[in-house]
Amino acid sequence: MKESPSLYVHIPFCETKCPYCDFNSCAVEGRDVDAYLDALRVEMDARGVPRRPSTVFIGGGTPTVVEPRQLARYLDDLVRRLDADPGREFTVEANPGSLTAEKVALLRDHGVNRVSLGAQSLDDRHLATLGRVHEAAQVGEAYELVRAGGIPQVSLDFIYAIPGQTLREWIDTLECALAWEPDHLSCYALIFEPGTEFFARRAAGAIRPAGERTELAMFRWTERRLRRAGLARYEISNFARPGCECRHNLNYWSNGSYVGFGAGAFSFVQGERLGNDRHLGRYAAAVHDRGDAIVSREALDGWAAARETIVLGLRTARGVDLAQVGARFGVDAGHHYAPLIARLERGGYVRSGTRLRLGRRGWRVADTVAAAFL
Numbered sequence: 001m002k003e004s005p006s007l008y009v010h011i012p013f014c015e016t017k018c019p020y021c022d023f024n025s026c027a028v029e030g031r032d033v034d035a036y037l038d039a040l041r042v043e044m045d046a047r048g049v050p051r052r053p054s055t056v057f058i059g060g061g062t063p064t065v066v067e068p069r070q071l072a073r074y075l076d077d078l079v080r081r082l083d084a085d086p087g088r089e090f091t092v093e094a095n096p097g098s099l100t101a102e103k104v105a106l107l108r109d110h111g112v113n114r115v116s117l118g119a120q121s122l123d124d125r126h127l128a129t130l131g132r133v134h135e136a137a138q139v140g141e142a143y144e145l146v147r148a149g150g151i152p153q154v155s156l157d158f159i160y161a162i163p164g165q166t167l168r169e170w171i172d173t174l175e176c177a178l179a180w181e182p183d184h185l186s187c188y189a190l191i192f193e194p195g196t197e198f199f200a201r202r203a204a205g206a207i208r209p210a211g212e213r214t215e216l217a218m219f220r221w222t223e224r225r226l227r228r229a230g231l232a233r234y235e236i237s238n239f240a241r242p243g244c245e246c247r248h249n250l251n252y253w254s255n256g257s258y259v260g261f262g263a264g265a266f267s268f269v270q271g272e273r274l275g276n277d278r279h280l281g282r283y284a285a286a287v288h289d290r291g292d293a294i295v296s297r298e299a300l301d302g303w304a305a306a307r308e309t310i311v312l313g314l315r316t317a318r319g320v321d322l323a324q325v326g327a328r329f330g331v332d333a334g335h336h337y338a339p340l341i342a343r344l345e346r347g348g349y350v351r352s353g354t355r356l357r358l359g360r361r362g363w364r365v366a367d368t369v370a371a372a373f374l
Contacts, residue, residue: 010262046291319357
């Protein structure tokens, strides 16, 4: 039986646009949220929502930044299209400053069972550097709101290697977070993405990234400390208690099928990747005109699909089964990559066997390892 695809819905609005963020998001002030939700409804009607998705994820942006009536509206629009499934993972992203008890209750009552909370730091100085609008104290308050509201799983997102951040400060942040006993932590090294304000400021010499030694020390300490706390690394930047791994993201990393709705959302179905227009106005106009806003199509099969599946799978602790990849896409991946794997294994970058995985040295240079397979 073919597994149902995952479902993603994009809500692009935030209180402000963070200077490091390259996601398809914008400040909510001055935006016609209801017009966007109208377009989202039209797109879901026209394209059809899978009734039994394996997982549901509402991301952004900040899906909880909108007014309670707007939050209830798009949750109603989505949930009425889905068959009931209490075992389905249903995640909504939230930022600490945008959560209220009323909004948490709306999430819970619509079946949301996992909240991914964008904490980013528990140090007000570093939150200011990142352009975040919440304060450190609000992270704990939001965390308690979600727990008290009856949503069973909470994930916390953090950024490290922030300009000016010391290893001691990063340790203090994670120790504080661990005291709350979260189910899941995402810990990302700050990246200066092209097109962001941070990228431009770095190029102009107005901001200096953390040193490589500091970043590496933070990376190593994070894994050791979280492992001792019972949160195992299951992907490069993600750690979870047993059974609390994000199933939605695991589907992405296994190159599984998913359907996306909203401006800039992607879908991957039957070997074809589809991309929606990122511009909110063009997105809305297109779905009202023809029922979709698809502006890109890419067919992946054979070696293109195999390479992508290997690269994505290597991000995870489980790794990738080359025999399964070969059978899925009709290529002999094991034979083709044998010389490369042997070289990487001698250097300690990968481990092979029944599955190909990153080795001890591979985790901290995972992008370089992945590039070798491309």
